[in-house]
Amino acid sequence: MKVYRVAPKKYALDLSGEGSRLTGGRWNPRGAPVIHTAEQASLALLETIPSFDISSTLPPEIQLVTIEIPDDVSIIELPEKELPPDWKAFPYKLSTVRIGQKWIVEGKAAVLKVPSVMVPYGLGWNFLLNPLHPELRSKMSATLQDLEIDKRIVVKLK
Numbered sequence: 001m002k003v004y005r006v007a008p009k010k011y012a013l014d015l016s017g018e019g020s021r022l023t024g025g026r027w028n029p030r031g032a033p034v035i036h037t038a039e040q041a042s043l044a045l046l047e048t049i050p051s052f053d054i055s056s057t058l059p060p061e062i063q064l065v066t067i068e069i070p071d072d073v074s075i076i077e078l079p080e081k082e083l084p085p086d087w088k089a090f091p092y093k094l095s096t097v098r099i100g101q102k103w104i105v106e107g108k109a110a111v112l113k114v115p116s117v118m119v120p121y122g123l124g125w126n127f128l129l130n131p132l133h134p135e136l137r138s139k140m141s142a143t144l145q146d147l148e149i150d151k152r153i154v155v156k157l158k
Contacts, residue, residue, distance in 0.1 A: 001073065003037035003127045004044040005065045006147060012063040015140050017131045026092040027100035027114055027128055034100065035129040037067060043116055043124045045147070064147045073135050074109035080121055088117045100128065110135035 011019060017033025024030035038044040041064055048062070084095035103112045110133035116124035129136055 001069050001071050003039065003067050003069065003129070004041045005035065005037045005067065006044045006048040006062055007065055009061040009063050012065050012144050013142055015067065015131055015142060017129070024092075024097065025100075026087075026096050026117070027112065028104065029097050029101050032101065032104050033131055034104070035067070035131055037127045037129060038116065039125045039127065041066075043118070043126075045149075046118045046124075047116060047126065049153070062147050062149070064145045066143045066145070067129070068141045068143075069111070069129065069136060070139055073111055075111040075113050075127070076103060076109040077113040078115070080115075083115070083121075087115075090117075103128075104130060107133060109133075 007014075015035060017035045020028055020036060021031060021033040024032070025034070025036060027036075028034040036047070038047055044064070078099065082099075084093070084099075086093045087096050100112065103109065107130075110130050112128040112130075114126050114128060115121050116126050118124060129140070131137065131140070
């Protein structure tokens with residue numbers, strides 16, 4: 001199975017989840033390593049754009065990371081009925097962080113499939129990878145491609 005993420009060049013090959021361990025995110029608490037990926041390369045880019053200050057300049061050198069994970073990896077999908085009402089809120093709410101924390105602590109699946117906040121529910125999925133799970137530890141590989149942001153995106157966001 002292939003999943004995608006967009007990352008600054010210096011972090012692109014890091015499959016440890018260190019970035020999310022340091023900062024936490026919508027679906028994981030600080031201290032829990034998770035690799036945030038998307039089902040499509042375009043969604044990975046869309047998910048990344050808010051993290052860059054591109055109001056005046058293009059983001060630093062970034063790369064598209066294609067991560068190959070085992071096809072038979074265990075995945076838990078978060079159904080719409082189990083989403084808290086504030087799941088799309090920013091800043092992130094504790095309700096979504098707790099969902100990810102429970103997934104990590106229970107260890108029942110290596111991957112948590114969650115809806116993207118960037119598109120309507122069901123039209124885009126993100127896959128959170130637990131790099132410490134036995135099904136993924138040392139079983140992921142990554143390939144890189146340079147990614148150039150179209151200058152029209154910066155113009156539109158100014």
